[in-house]
Structure formats: structure tokens, C-alpha cells
Amino acid sequence: MYDIAVIGAGVVGSFIARELSKYNVKVVLIEKENDVANGTTKANSAIVHGGYDATPGTLKAILNAKGNAKFDQVCKDLSVPFKRVGSLVVAFSEEEMETIKSLYERGIENNIPNMKILNREELLQKESNISDEAVGALYAPTGGIVGPWELTIALVENAVENGVELKLNSEIENIQRLEDGYLISLAEEEIKAKYVINAAGLFADKIHNMVSSSTFEIIPNRGQYNLFDKSAGNHVNSVIFQCPTKHGKGVVILPTVHGNLLLGPTAEAVDTKESIETTGDGTQNLRQHAEKTIKNLPFNKVITSFSGLRAKTSSGDFIIEESKEAKGFINVAAIDSPGLSAAPAIAEHVVNILRGIAGELEGKTDFNPARKPFVPFMELSDEEKTEAIKKDPKYGRIICRCENITEGEIVDIIHRKAGATTVDGVKKRARAGMGRCQGGFCGPRVMEIIARELNMKITEVVKDKKTAYILTKETKQKKVYDITDKLQTEAKKEEVGGKYYAKL
Template identity: 45%
Template sequence: MYDVVIIGGGIVGSSVAYYLSKYQLKTVLLEADNDISNGTTKANSAIIHAGYDPEEGTLMAFHNVRGARLAKELCAKLDVPYKQCGAMVIGFDEDDEKMVHTLYERGLANGVEGLEILDGKTVQKLEPCVSDKVTCALLAKTSAIVSPWEYALALAETAVRNGVEVKLNNRVTAISRNGEAFTVTTVKGKYECRYIINCAGLYADKVHQMIGEKEFKIIPSRGQYYLLDKAEGRRVSRTVFQCPTKDGKGVLVSPTVHGNLIVGPDAEDNDDFSVATTTEGLNFVRNASKKSIPTVDFRENIRNFAGVRAKSDRPDFILEESRSVKNFYNIAGIKSPGLSSAPSLALEAVQWLRSKGEQLKEKDNFIDERKRIRFKELSGEEKQELIRKEPAYGRVICRCETITEGEILNALRTPIPAVSIDGVKRRCNAGMGRCQGGFCSERVAEILMKELHLDGLEVLQDKEGSNVLVDYSKGGSSNV
């Protein structure tokens, strides 16, 4: 019998797993996909918002501000790429100026530090590529950028090192109750538990309705992006937003922690949950971005992608015990700023258990650190020393990003090992560069085959079913 079953391994479920792993509890995280962070968490703007955007008094406001502070600490402890680069919300007319002042006041009310209002000239001095039509801006110094998938992986890996079980490829299909205990059925087996924390993102309403009444509905909303090469990565040094509208925070232009430039998203309700990009959506993003940064060179585009927001039919985050099922908790409707808020949302789970009289004894040996080897960041002497100990660090596999075989092997030997080419990419950046894996994917596939004892036909690009080879009959071989 488990104490807690967490359903969903995005940033929210991974944060819950991390915080619960501090205590003497038997916890399992069930994830439908073959990897952590393969839902909305891997496809967003990657901003840790400062917290001036949500209205005062909302759950979004409180958890955004607390979550952003926790994110800074967690990323430092768990070696997650994070940079407090700051953000600007720029304005072009009187209406925008009113909005900039509203956001400033709201930020102060929400407890955001480091806010300033700037005039157009100062904006251009700080960010020379911003349009010369700019008249004002809100500067938010505490806004940051992060690697969202590494953030979730780091939390989930740390939870595993502290005793939480993570079961991938375990889509929950049914939930029933026998007295005080739940039985959670997945495509792979059954798990008995006393509490359920539902972090199933876009499917949180369906998971809740496996046992509860219809209490909320998830409304998917797609956002599309351009990711530009590092040649454009210094176009801005802060995240540049336009003033928000009823559809959200609008199109931003931002550096990424990996040195690229990201431009997007649009907002479009899409009932089919599709993450396909469309010409219409991308054209909208491109044209809208020109208003803020007219000189972005879209010829440097290396990838387009889309993510789907889990909006709900309630205006705020849903963060409560189910109204129809005791001991079943929903962390649902986690649209933006969900990435920023996640650790703060997860702390509520600890409180929920305490409020039920659980003693929650802390573990004496809780591991609260993580270190990743990034070969290209080492000094010459450190590189030589590492290669002497482990020659695989002497073989560069991804030439765009200078990622070595040693780092790829590490990605396959972490507490939650990669099982696909993209899983390797999310853990060590192989394939993240200008050629987007054009050169190294084949080599990564060979390493996967050798390490995981796979036949070539079994190698996945990403999710189940994304096999990169489907037939040997037209040449090629299963030999490594």
C-alpha cells in the first residue's frame, strides 16, 4: 500500500514528488508517457515570471511569486540552467502606459521586488533592438529564464534518489475505492494508496472523473513558437513582452538559457490537443513580434514547436481536495504561470497531508543536491583529467553543442534514464544545436542500441511509436 500516488510527471507532479520525498512516506509517481516532462512542461516560453501579471488575491499571484523564489533556490541546488535576466513589458501608446502602471501596482501588491517604470529612451538604451516607437516599459528584474524539462527532470530524479518510485509508461485508466484505500489501475498494473494527487495537466479533468463528479473542465489552448539559432541569441538580453490582452501575455521575444532566441506564442483554443504548428499561427507570431523587435532575422529559425495550455472553466488555478472524493486532491487548470508556480503549488500537497493528521517525519538522509557534467564548461586541465578517467568524454558526438559520448552515457544512467533520442537531448543537449540533430542523431541512436540492447527498429525519436527506422529491407543493418 502506498501512502500517496501522484498522477502526472510534468513540472507539477515532479515538484510534488520532490517535496514529498523529504518525508517518510511511500510515494509513487505514475506517468503515461515514456519520460518525465514530455507534456506541456517541455513546450512553453520557459520564463520564471516575476509575478506582476496575475491579479492580486488570486492563487496564481501568490504561487507565482513564492514559486519564482523557490525556483531560484532549487535550480541552484539541483544544477538546472537558470538565468535571472529580467523582463520588460513595453508600451507604445497611452493605453499601454496605463497598463504598464497597472502591472506595476499589481506587482507591488503581489510582493514582487525589483520593479521599475522606464521611459522609451531608457528602454532603448537597455535594449537597443526594441522598436524606436516604444514609449514606456515595466522592468521586472527578478524575471528569469530556465530549462523547463531539466527543471522537472532534476526534481523527479532527486525524488527518486530519495525513495520515490517513478513508473513511466503507466497511463492511469481507472480509479476505484475500497473503504479508505484507492486502487489506481494503469495500463501496466494496479496501485493501492491512501491519497491521490492529480497532476495530469491537460487530462486532469478526465482523471478526476474516473472516480469523482464533473467539477471542472480543461480547455486546451495551443501556443506556437519560433526557436532561432544562437546567431540571434543576443538580439535582446531580457525577455521582452508586449502589454497583455484578454488572450494572455502576448508574443514575447526572449533569450533562452541555451543561448538561442525564442519568439512566441499565439493563443488558440484547440479541442484536439494537437501540438502541430500551422502557417497561420506562425505568421501571426512573426508579425506580432515585429512590433517589439523589428530586426529579428527569421532566416535563423532552427525549429518551430507548439505547446498546449491547460486552461480550465475556472478563472484561477484549481488547488483543492476534490469536492466529491475525500483524500483525492487536484492541482489542475495549471496554465501560465504554472512553470513559475510549480514548487509553491507542490508545497500545498505537504500541507494537505498534515491537515489530515499525517505526522510527516523528515528523513535524516535526504539528498538535496545534484550535479551534471557539462564537458564544454570545464577548464582545459579538468577536461584532460576527465578524459583520462573516462575516455568517452574524449569523443564529441554533437558537434554543434560540443556534447561528448560521456555525457550521453550519463543521460542513459541517471535515476530516470533516457529511452529515446529526444530523451538524451533533454538531459544533455545533444541535438539542440543549429543542425537540430541532423549529424548526431544517428550516433546517439547507435549508443542507445548498444547501451539499452535495442534492435535498430526499436530506437525511438521520442514518444512510444516514434521509431526512427521502420524497415531494414531498403538497406541498413541491425548491427551496431
């Protein structure tokens, strides 16, 4: 029997699992997808919010402020990219400057440090491409940007290093209350746990309703984005919001930690929790709103679009509490924005709730907060590069030409704890396929490497979801020769998944 089952390996469940790995408890992290960070965590604005806009006293306000302050240390420990680039909320009229002043006051109530109200000249010094209509802004220097899926992957790697068991491809089909805990039914096995932490994102209501009558509903709300090429990455320096209006927070323009430019999100009611398509209307809408904030955005440099779904509820705040009807079952639900920013503090808060139920937890003496760093090959010095290639020639072979990612890096991230098994898994961890061609050139090579390293058939390699096959069958007639076949020396050889094929 496990002590604790955490459901959902998004950023929230993964932070909780890693926090629990500091204690002598047996923890399992259960995820229905074939990789971690495959839900909302992979498609959001990636902002570590300053924390001035949530209503004071709410869980969102308290945990955003606390969470933001923890990012420097956790990203250092886990070797994850994080930059405090600062955030701006821009006003376009004197009337909007009044809203900026009330946001500032709210920030003070939320304990947000070092905020400043800027006039137009001060704003221009920070952002030279700001619109001619901008009159001033609220500046929060603690606002930042992070790699959300890199953070989640690193959290899970570190949690697993510290003893957490990760179960991927494990959709929870039912949960039954027992005298001393819960029986959790997965597709292929049943497991028991004394306590359950429900961090299932959009599906947290469904999981909750397995053990209790319905007390909340998660409503999906879609946000679409445009991602610009790195050559547009310097168009802005900080996270730039528009002054909130009765229609919402407006679109945001920001640099990403890897030097791209990101524009989004829209806010659209959708019918299902799978509606992650992007639309022409969405892109049009983003363009219209963005041009209000920033001049000369180079829309010919958009390299991809994507969307994510917010997990909203009617109350508007996070729901983090023990279920009223199910003892030892803790809901961590309705974690929409600023869930990423608050996640480190959510994890501590949840462990405190658990302590209140289960009693004091015994700390581990050998907890290791650091994860083996993933250093991109191109960030090494010339001497380090030569040394790496000498040790393993795969570091001398570039696979992704847009992002300059080597075969050595791809092999490394496949063989890590909770390593990549899919094309998007490689993309999220090593950035192969993140560049201008979006995997058009390197995709087939990445598939070959995954098949070879994981001893799979190339036709079994998927893009992201379990059934997202890329190849269904071979299209050219090939004959398989035994390695000792004399024809081998004559034929044009190709090694795929450990087998030699000769083109006929």
C-alpha cells in the same frame, strides 16, 4: 500499499514528488509517457514570471510570487540552468503607459519586489533593438528564464535518489475508491495508495472524473513558437512582453538559458488535447507581432518551431484542493501559465493540504537536496577535459557537432536515475540534437548509443512517444557473423547493439 500516488511527471507532479521525498512516506510517481516532462512541461516559454500580472488574491498570484523566490535555491541544489535576466512589459503609446502603471500597482499588491517604470531612454539602455515606437516599460528584475524539462528531469532524479518510485509507460486506466484509499489500474498492474495527487495536466479532468462527478473541464489552448539559432541569441537581453490588450498578453521575445532566442506563443483554441502541430499561419502571426516589439529580427535564423497546450478552465485560476466527493484525492488542475513559475510553491501548498488530511508528516533525517550535477563537457577547463578523456575516451568523441556534446555525456545521462531511453530523452538531458541541424547529423549516432547502452535493437529506439519509431527495418542486406568468424577480420565491421555486422 503506497502512502501517496502522484499522477503525472510534468514539472508540477515532479515538484510534488520531490517535496514529498523529504518525508518518511512511500511515494509513487506515475506517468503514462516513456519519459518525464513529455507533456506541457516540454513546450512553453520557460519564463519564471515576475508575478505582477495575476489578479491579487488568486492562487496564481500568491503561488507565482512565492514560487519565483524559490528558484535560486532549488536550481542551485539540482544543478539546473536558471538566470534572472529580468522582464519588461513594453508600452507603445501614452495610453499603454497607463496600463503599465496599473500593472505596477498590481505588482505591489502581489508583493513583487524592486519593479520600476522605465522611460524610453532607460528602456533603450537595456534593449538596443527595441522598436522605435516603444515609449516605456515596466521592469521586473526578478523575472527569469529556466530550462523547464531539465528542471523536471533533475527533480525526478533527486526524488528517486530520495526514495520515490517512478513508474513510466504507466497510463492510469481507472481508479476505484476503497475503504482505506484507492485502487489504481494501470495497463499491466494494479496498485493501491492511501492518498492520490492528480497532477495530470491536460487530462486532470479525466482522472478526477474516475472518482467523482465532473466539477471542472480542462480546455486546451495552443501556443506556437519559433526558436532561433544561438547566433541570434544576443538580439535581446531580457524577457520582453508587449503591453497586454483586450486580445491578450501578445507575443514574448526572450533569450533561452542556452543562448538561443525564443519567440511565441500564439493563443489558439484547438479541438483536441493532441493538437500540437505547428502551422504556417502561426509562424506568420508570430512574425507580425514580434516586429512590433523588436527591430531586425533575423527570421532566416529560425531553426525549429514547436507548440504546447495550455490546460485552461472557465474559472481562470489554478484548482488545488481535495475533491469534495473523494476524500484524500487532491486535484492539482488547470495549471496553465504561470504554472512553471509557481510549481515550487504549488508543491509546498499541496503537501500542506495533505498534512491537513493525513496529519503531520515525519521529516527524513537523510534527505539529500542535491543532485549529482550534469556538467556539460565543454564547460570544463582544459585540465578537467584532459582528465575526463583520460578516465573515459568517450569524452573525447564529439557526437553532436552543433552543440559539441560528447559520447561520454550521452552515456552518462542514459545511465542516470530516470535516465534517457529515447532520442528526445537524450536531447532534453544532454542537448544532442538541439542545435542548428536539429539532430540531422547526430540522430543516427545517438540511436546507436542508446541501442548499445540499453541493449536494445536499433529498430526499437523511438524518437519520443512509445510508437514513434525512426527505423522500421534494415534497408541494406547484411549478414551477421559470429564474433569468432574468420571473415570478421576481412570484412568492414560495424558494431550495432553489441552484434557485429559485415557489409556484403
